[in-house]
Amino acid sequence: MAKFEGLSLSESIKRTMVEKYENDYDLKVAETSIAEFQKYIISDKPVQSWEDLQPELGLDRDV
Numbered sequence: 001m002a003k004f005e006g007l008s009l010s011e012s013i014k015r016t017m018v019e020k021y022e023n024d025y026d027l028k029v030a031e032t033s034i035a036e037f038q039k040y041i042i043s044d045k046p047v048q049s050w051e052d053l054q055p056e057l058g059l060d061r062d063v
Contacts, residue, residue, distance in 0.1 A: 005012065054060045 007015070
C-alpha cells in the first residue's frame with residue numbers, strides 16, 4: 001500500500017497510526033458527550049430551545 005500511495009513504509013505506518021489515534025480520540029469524546037447528555041436528560045433539568053438560545057448567544061442578528 002505504501003508504494004501505491006508513493007510513501008515510504010515508515011511514513012505509511014506513521015500516518016496509519018496517527019489516523020488510528022485520532023479516531024480513538026474522536027470516539028472517546030463522542031462517548032463522553034453522549035454519557036453527559038444522557039445524565040442531563042435523566043436529571044429532568046429544563047432544556048432551552050434553540051430558538052430561545054439564539055438571542056442569548058447573539059445569533060439572531062443579521063450578518
